[in-house]
Amino acid sequence: MNIDDYKELKKGGMMRQKEAGRFSVRLHIVGGDLSAEQLRAICDAAEKFGRGTVHLTARQGVEIPNVPTESLAAVKEFLGTTGVGVGVCGPTVRTVTACQGCRVCPSGVIDAPELALAVDREFYGQPVPHKFKVGISGCANNCLKAEENDIGIKGWIEPRWGGKACTFCGICAAVCPSKAIEVSPDQAVVSVSLAGCIGCGDCIESCPTRAMGEGNRGYRLYAGGKFGRVPLLGRKILRILCSPEEVMAAVRSVIEFYRAEGRSRERFGDTLMRTGFPALDSRITERIAESS
Ligand code: SF4
Numbered sequence: 001m002n003i004d005d006y007k008e009l010k011k012g013g014m015m016r017q018k019e020a021g022r023f024s025v026r027l028h029i030v031g032g033d034l035s036a037e038q039l040r041a042i043c044d045a046a047e048k049f050g051r052g053t054v055h056l057t058a059r060q061g062v063e064i065p066n067v068p069t070e071s072l073a074a075v076k077e078f079l080g081t082t083g084v085g086v087g088v089c090g091p092t093v094r095t096v097t098a099c100q101g102c103r104v105c106p107s108g109v110i111d112a113p114e115l116a117l118a119v120d121r122e123f124y125g126q127p128v129p130h131k132f133k134v135g136i137s138g139c140a141n142n143c144l145k146a147e148e149n150d151i152g153i154k155g156w157i158e159p160r161w162g163g164k165a166c167t168f169c170g171i172c173a174a175v176c177p178s179k180a181i182e183v184s185p186d187q188a189v190v191s192v193s194l195a196g197c198i199g200c201g202d203c204i205e206s207c208p209t210r211a212m213g214e215g216n217r218g219y220r221l222y223a224g225g226k227f228g229r230v231p232l233l234g235r236k237i238l239r240i241l242c243s244p245e246e247v248m249a250a251v252r253s254v255i256e257f258y259r260a261e262g263r264s265r266e267r268f269g270d271t272l273m274r275t276g277f278p279a280l281d282s283r284i285t286e287r288i289a290e291s292s
């Protein structure tokens with residue numbers, strides 16, 4: 001491993017420490033998921049090549065600190081044999097974060113880990129103008145903070161009112177966190193404003209007669225979020241995405257847009273401030289139409 005080319009080392013997940021001659025080795029983790037076997041291998045690597053500690057990063061990452069320069073090639077090789085890859089840094093698509101989604105969490109609407117794997121398979125480590133982060137929350141509770149990411153995704157559930165069983169008790173309107181439900185004064189109809197609905201499903205859960213039922217499940221996409229020195233919250237793409245295929249087409253078009261419009265070392269949120277958000281929105285709509 002050529003220590004003289006630090007840029008290349010960093011790109012490959014080997015971060016120089018303050019202490020001379022020591023590196024923190026970033027690992028390739030998807031959606032915070034690791035098998036017990038992989039965890040054992042990481043512990044072994046930390047003891048064999050570091051000082052027996054690991055560091056958990058803010059974005060579900062794992063790093064092995066205190067690896068001496070002369071062991072960098074060996075730690076990479078050792079981890080490679082156990083199915084744990086070394087991570088990336090620099091202007092690339094970074095770790096895709098995700099919660100456990102609908103397979104584990106009772107509130108989950110979408111399979112967040114499966115989607116994280118699909119995004120990771122196609123884009124992890126791919127070059128872009130600056131670091132680029134993707135975070136996936138399985139439902140509107142948004143534990144993975146979608147809006148903090150260059151692309152954020154949240155599960156979404158559509159409430160659908162079926163009049164017959166409704167007693168016009170008003171519980172659905174009372175529990176709605178975004179005031180998207182109205183019971184008409186003559187108690188003839190309950191209307192849901194899908195523009196205001198955040199897809200949390202609370203009205204469906206709390207309806208005592210099941211008159212408020214479940215419609216489609218989908219995906220809400222946010223673009224241009226970041227944290228760090230100058231934080232920006234990601235903005236909502238107008239369209240609800242209906243399938244993992246549509247999500248992947250949208251992610252592809254966002255990355256294509258960033259590569260075409262972004263300047264070197266410019267975060268995606270700042271690119272969007274220059275280009276305006278509608279340009280991205282219409283590119284996504286076009287690409288989804290082409291892919292369907
Ligand atoms: S975002 Fe939703 S699905 Fe994911 S962990 Fe939080 S509550 Fe569960």
Ligand code: SF4
Nearest residue numbers: 166167169170172207
């Ligand atoms: S909670 Fe159910 S029964 Fe009550 S007003 Fe809403 S839809 Fe009708």
Ligand code: SF4
Nearest residue numbers: 176197198200201203
């Ligand atoms: S799903 Fe949530 S946000 Fe949407 S109407 Fe029901 S309670 Fe309101």
